[in-house]
Amino acid sequence: MTKKKIGILGASGYTGSDAVRLLARHPNAEITALTANTHAGKTMSEVFPHFFMLDLPRLVEWEKVDWTRLDAVFCGLPHGTTQEIIAAVLKANPGIKILDMSADFRLRDEDSYAQWYGHEHRAFELQGxxxxxxxxxxxxxxxxxxxxxxxxxxPTAVLLALVPLAKAKLIDVDDIIIDAKSGVTGAGRGLKQNTLFSEAGEGLSPYSIGSHRHSAEIEQEIGVAAGSAVTVNFTPHLIPMARGEFCTSYVKLNGATPDDLRAELEKAYANEPFAHVTKKGVLPQTQNVRGSNYVQIGVVADRIKNRAIVLSTLDNLVKGSAGQAIQNMNLMFGLPETTGLEQIALFP
Amino acid sequence: MTKKKIGILGASGYTGSDAVRLLARHPNAEITALTANTHAGKTMSEVFPHFFMLDLPRLVEWEKVDWTRLDAVFCGLPHGTTQEIIAAVLKANPGIKILDMSADFRLRDEDSYAQWYGHEHRAFELQGxxxxxxxxxxxxxxxxxxxxxxxxxxPTAVLLALVPLAKAKLIDVDDIIIDAKSGVTGAGRGLKQNTLFSEAGEGLSPYSIGSHRHSAEIEQEIGVAAGSAVTVNFTPHLIPMARGEFCTSYVKLNGATPDDLRAELEKAYANEPFAHVTKKGVLPQTQNVRGSNYVQIGVVADRIKNRAIVLSTLDNLVKGSAGQAIQNMNLMFGLPETTGLEQIALFP
Amino acid sequence: MTKKKIGILGASGYTGSDAVRLLARHPNAEITALTANTHAGKTMSEVFPHFFMLDLPRLVEWEKVDWTRLDAVFCGLPHGTTQEIIAAVLKANPGIKILDMSADFRLRDEDSYAQWYGHEHRAFELQGxxxxxxxxxxxxxxxxxxxxxxxxxxPTAVLLALVPLAKAKLIDVDDIIIDAKSGVTGAGRGLKQNTLFSEAGEGLSPYSIGSHRHSAEIEQEIGVAAGSAVTVNFTPHLIPMARGEFCTSYVKLNGATPDDLRAELEKAYANEPFAHVTKKGVLPQTQNVRGSNYVQIGVVADRIKNRAIVLSTLDNLVKGSAGQAIQNMNLMFGLPETTGLEQIALFP
Amino acid sequence: MTKKKIGILGASGYTGSDAVRLLARHPNAEITALTANTHAGKTMSEVFPHFFMLDLPRLVEWEKVDWTRLDAVFCGLPHGTTQEIIAAVLKANPGIKILDMSADFRLRDEDSYAQWYGHEHRAFELQGxxxxxxxxxxxxxxxxxxxxxxxxxxPTAVLLALVPLAKAKLIDVDDIIIDAKSGVTGAGRGLKQNTLFSEAGEGLSPYSIGSHRHSAEIEQEIGVAAGSAVTVNFTPHLIPMARGEFCTSYVKLNGATPDDLRAELEKAYANEPFAHVTKKGVLPQTQNVRGSNYVQIGVVADRIKNRAIVLSTLDNLVKGSAGQAIQNMNLMFGLPETTGLEQIALFP
Known part of the structure; x- marks a missing residue:
């Protein structure tokens, strides 16, 4: 098979670089364009020195790329900037495959997008x-x-844990509390005081409670599963680790038992290569998925009657971003879904 | 004022050593006995080299101490071992003050103790x-x-956050979910695989869900405040930091607003030197209390109607153990409550 | 004694904030002015939330301070900006005491300053x-x-370890290799990509080899001790910890033994409250001094004949900056040198 | 090609588990036996839960393995225990390939082994x-x-940096100072107080100065390169990171320049897949090799005349252990040397 020619928009960020890390060793992919407008002209290893052993194209401005020569594009740009660029890319090459890792096309409702992202959608004709x-x-x-x-x-961590349960009406979707914990890469490579080593290290701080934009996606998709509009509690915390995300979801049971929940999840993911449900008594932990495309989901009984706790964990840059994008690319190109993605967690 | 003569039982553990750290600079205390049966004969700086600048008594077996010469004893022994030793100490010197940092005398109900700790109480005559x-x-x-x-x-972190609210009937005590996060010192200095640097670092893992013994204390004291038996959800997670504890408590409101909750907490702690309620919009974080005896408590509205989130944080070895013990000792000796305890958090 | 009125220039940086942390609990000091030009108008706890319990003056621009009402000023400004400001402060109040924590007045030689700092000295009349x-x-x-x-x-870590040895001619000052390791706070609170948690965490990188400006101070002072110009190897590395500095100095012996070196250091620091020499066989470690004003120094034999290794460690923000400044202030005001500085290392 | 059947002795340690991590995804390998005598009977994912997605043989005692059915054995046992077991394995199956990751067969000299390891060699007939x-x-x-x-x-990090220079007589082998820094996995998975998270985190400590057994290997191989017996200074430090090793080697030049050193290294490794020499001005850092089989080596001028600094870094569990063992296995089976080993560093 000839290799698919891949471009990466926003290669100087963490999701872009993790796409490079994985695609550079993907047997059916060839990275042929890397963009990063503020670093245009540099080599990738000037921006990410851990790529010293790779022979990669130099970083260019996105306007300089000949999109007609590419088969697929991964987009790791910040939200808000992506819509117009993707519209332009698709105009230049209508047959290209787009793997957007930004938030720009996740919300189906135009008003909801405007409300959560603070500006009107700039390419809503593509949203459909x-x-x-x-x-x-x-x-x-x-x-x-x-x-x-x-x-x-x-959303990936939460929805894989809760959508099958909402679909099967095992839980009350009006009483979902998600206590979420993320490593610091979740905040990106931009320079912010609260993500400095000396500030984030050896400490834990909650953030964006009640206002985190991922709430919108979670509510959209649980709503689809439940067949009704849903409001969830989503409370994120910043944890002193680089990668990893852990969601502890507290749910009210509709007559089901915790074992019923586990059984439903096992059924849903029985044939899934990357979504794994832990055995009764085994608790997921971020260490088990660090650097990998796997998700671990577990169910625990609550001491409060008629309640359960659903635990889920993934690597925010892999299954939570670049890895899942590659998983999707594999599907779009008719490749085995796991191609290039079977790395086991780097532990310790 | 002559200095009070202080002994520390279990000085080779973390709560014992934090008591030494603080008492060694307390203007009214003199450390005159240190016990650690497995390290008897060693100097304290062999066991904790950061005490190299102190002139401390050598570690001895607890049986060797002349308790009649002491004014107070701090006990940092593991639970289960403490009851008989404290009984013996009090028998030797009935006038001594005991600051027990173990779990041995926290539960007032004999059966509850037996159920959570797996053995009968060994000095229940003192429990009263x-x-x-x-x-x-x-x-x-x-x-x-x-x-x-x-x-x-x-319990210290949770109860300071919730007891005033339960007392004032502002929250529904039958629907309390406590997502708790602790630094690794919470597990003590004993050798365990899951607290090795290479295992706990750069990762997050839940533990003891539904079975953590601190649940019993939390339920006992919220029960007292509410005037009825209470069962709470208490879900702890291990965080890659040495010190610090953060509790995110999800509560159902009895008609009150989040602002009412904050006002109630502000009223409760208006004159407290160490318990601080953050202003609306300011979130507590462990970094603010690391190494100090302060507690920070905050209240945030929930997007789910009729719910709120109460955040609380402290240093588990200080306000969560040795610091609070010294605060109590100050009271018992008629000293100003803040004596020796006003260190500000070590940040960064 | 009435409290000395203290101002802090550059209170929004880490050395400034550590001065606040310590001075706020200093029995003879009262913080009456805090400057931070880019944060003027804010409260200190907006900039450093761990000061929530203190009642501090609001941050102002340095030009707004009435210097005639102050007894002493700590300066935590970046190098290069300090000289003119200090000149202005001294003009406004010639009797004020200045504790400069910047690099602006450390080099006695005007040319050396210009060479290492890239611009002419702006207040050389004060250097004398x-x-x-x-x-x-x-x-x-x-x-x-x-x-x-x-x-x-x-320089504090290195010079305390080597100056007594150079003075006593026990080592060959032409063959000094200093392998230095620093925590990330050493790079300050400014936003830099390499000090982000996700970049500096779980990794080690050398930096500024052969060009670190602290070389100049080290060479100046070892030169004074030896009575001749000296060039040293000084190779710093960034370590994933917030505080702490460790210097491993490899020295050639002038006929002396490692035990002679230790004896010389013990003699030099026999009466020093903060400089401690470890016993033979005990190795210094940063954990022993974290958050404290103490320095630990040790000597180890080298397997290479006629060589030894001198180890020294301190907290870069305390004995390496704000703590030593307060130690000096105590001397300048005739206070006991250790006042407000006896905190023991925060371990763990 | 049929897959080679692989056994791993000591699969419950970190080098064993990293061999599993890599071999499980190696296209020409099949793991058919895993031993761990203290965990015999358990599944591998009970011991290392990050292997939850693999179907691996259960852990057994080494005596239970049928060695005649295996093509190769990796040995991750502690030193001292390995010699007799390997002798037994080879007796059972003389055609098997042994990749010993322990220290038991590294020293060619019987007396040197006895001196450094404290007991006589137990299978010296195989040493030859x-x-x-x-x-x-x-x-x-x-x-x-x-x-x-x-x-x-x-030794891998140091020897790759220094052997070509010693061979080419560019450096004085009697004046080599190696300041070495290691992540905590270097100490293994055994329970030790100094490798607890709360002890090793946020701190740096030197250890085994003058007595680290890796000195013997380094001296043996530099001696071979130089053609004479050599004594080096080797000073290791424990760094708060899980993986990664960094060696800063201070060398005296035999008339050569730092550029000569870099040129010699570039020549030596021009065709090497895993050993990379950085360009002038680029400094190696552990982040660039974490989780990978690559080594980065750099040369920097020293401000002291006639001296240079050679920097080298690798992942101690990969190129420093399991990865290099697989690289060797590939050679022994006639496979492309890089098979299964081209993972790029996991950064961030």
């Missing part, structure tokens, strides 16, 4: 064809899509 | 006089006590 | 009266000084 | 055929070998 790229839930649509809006890291 | 040492809640009784059972680190 | 503030070496001059140039963190 | 498994230096011999003694992590 965008498929929400949570592979396990939308595999068929992704396979046929041109534009895939890969979910946020938190 | 033991005062639960949460200073802000039991100040008067502590002042008059001989035996103070200092609370666990998690 | 500036005393190099390494307390243990210049105590008498500091006591009498108006302007004290507190040394850099690395 | 053991090849020192530093791939880049002994490739031909390894290809033909049956028993390969893979080097320690520190």
């Amino acid at each position: 064809e965008a498929v929400y790229g949570l592979t396990e839930l939308y595999r068929e649509k992704i396979t046929a899509a041109r534009l895939v809006a890969c979910p946020g890291c938190y | 006089e033991a005062v639960y040492g949460l200073t802000e809640l039991y100040r008067e009784k502590i002042t008059a006590a001989r035996l103070v059972a200092c609370p666990g680190c998690y | 009266e500036a005393v190099y503030g390494l307390t243990e070496l210049y105590r008498e001059k500091i006591t009498a000084a108006r302007l004290v140039a507190c040394p850099g963190c690395y | 055929e053991a090849v020192y498994g530093l791939t880049e230096l002994y490739r031909e011999k390894i290809t033909a070998a049956r028993l390969v003694a893979c080097p320690g992590c520190y």
